[in-house]
Amino acid sequence: MLNYIWFALIIIALIVGAINGKIEDVTKAAFEYAGIAVEIAIGLIGIMALWLGIMNIAQEAGMVKVLARAIKPISKRLFPEIPPEHPAMGAMILNIAANWLGLSNAATPLGLKAMEELQKLNEEKDTASNAMATFLALNTASITLIPATIIAVRTTLGSADPAEIIGTTIFASGCACIVAVTATKLLQRLPIFRIEKTVTESADKESINDSKKGEGK
Secondary structure: OHHHHHHHHHHHHHHHHHHOOOHHHHHHHHHHHHHHHHHHHHHHHHHHHHHHHHHHHHHHOOHHHHHHHHHHHHHHHHOOOOOOOOHHHHHHHHHHHHHHOOOHHHHHHHHHHHHHHHHHHOOOOOOOOHHHHHHHHHHHOOOOOOOHHHHHHHHHOOOOOHHHHHHHHHHHHHHHHHHHHHHHHHHHHOHHHOOOOOHHHHHHHHHHHHHHHHHHO
């Protein structure tokens, strides 16, 4: 989908540039900013390596597990339908904690594992469960305690105080997380998004259970 969006933006830019007689300026700007992008990317290598190293040290030191224990009481309220000792709960907590610390590389496999375990508990295999939707909202709009990537970009561009955005980033990402979870919880209550089992399905399941009990006797 993103490929189509970027392609559409390029076509629109070319059309607008041609209409205004500035197609040469569009071409020049494209090459100029392509070069700037390469310079920024190369400049990010050092600072990103530093931050990722620090984050990995924090992970090995058990900081992720400390955060996981801290948010466990909240996770029980967010996912009341998931048993506390289920593997899905552990994977979700570790994923959220890793995202908070900016450990995206560590968070990704934990997120995939959490979704895999949540799918095992999902009765409607072709529809996301409430827990899956809530977890996806948390994963997408995660609170960011250390915005390592943005700090690295600001450092590369010569910012006098690259880390000054930490406070505002925590506030903004916290607001995004609250809105995402609230929207998810509210939408789950609407009839249009609620999964209702049909009478036929329930009757079929009851007849299967009755037949199994009869065979057992």
